[in-house]
Amino acid sequence: MTVKDAPARAHLAATDDIGWAVRLLAATPTHEHRDPELLHRWARAADAFGAALAPVECRARIVERDGGLELGLLARYTSRPPTVELYTDTIDLAERVVDARGWRDWYPPGSVRAAALAHEAVHAHLHHGPAKAALKRALGHSALRLGRLRVPGHVAGAEEVAAHAYARTVCGLGRSPLLLTAALAAETETETGTGTGSAIPSTPPPARDARREN
Numbered sequence: 001m002t003v004k005d006a007p008a009r010a011h012l013a014a015t016d017d018i019g020w021a022v023r024l025l026a027a028t029p030t031h032e033h034r035d036p037e038l039l040h041r042w043a044r045a046a047d048a049f050g051a052a053l054a055p056v057e058c059r060a061r062i063v064e065r066d067g068g069l070e071l072g073l074l075a076r077y078t079s080r081p082p083t084v085e086l087y088t089d090t091i092d093l094a095e096r097v098v099d100a101r102g103w104r105d106w107y108p109p110g111s112v113r114a115a116a117l118a119h120e121a122v123h124a125h126l127h128h129g130p131a132k133a134a135l136k137r138a139l140g141h142s143a144l145r146l147g148r149l150r151v152p153g154h155v156a157g158a159e160e161v162a163a164h165a166y167a168r169t170v171c172g173l174g175r176s177p178l179l180l181t182a183a184l185a186a187e188t189e190t191e192t193g194t195g196t197g198s199a200i201p202s203t204p205p206p207a208r209d210a211r212r213e214n
Helices: 006-014 017-026 036-052 088-101 111-128 131-139 158-170 177-192
Strands: 061-065 075-079 082-087 142-146 149-152
Touching (some): 075 111, 088 177
Parallel strands (some): 061 082
Antiparallel strands (some): 075 082, 142 149
16 A cells, blocks of 8 residues: 655545535535535535434445455445445445554544444435434425425535534544545555556545445
8 A cells, every 4th residue: 555645644634524524525526616605504504403413323235245346445335225335345445544644543443344334324214214304304405486486405425424424423533534545546546657547536535335226
């Protein structure tokens, strides 16, 4: 693994959790030309929603396998049947990145796996229950207005922000997993020498830790 120099490491950590959440939303299709203040408001609302969620039990089957680096995945939730896949090779790389960057106080040993599982448990929770509608209401985005009638709208990427905030909170992390996915993207880009794209695809621009199949 190629380790970036100290200034580069500090540069990633200088962006706070809300800043990474805003980057995630800004890089999500449909948000390319959104007002930055609106994205910031949505990021804060989604982060607060996820952080305030009561602990969610993972009822899905849990499968551990390798091959995540090739796929660009830390974890993935699939709904048919409900399954959480944890990719051990990517999780191991993330743990090494934490040590290399001196972030162990933020991400204790074993916390990457725990956070990935918590993150996917929330996606399952939002997929199957009323919490998805509650998130829409918290964001305050309207898909339709007719007089006093307001239909809450979907905000692409907000569920991802909420899931990261939930994982940060329930796992007692010092920083959001979004920062770690940014570091993973930087490391894999350096290792492959591509500079654009990587084994961990970029979305926030930090790495996308999960792709869901419904």
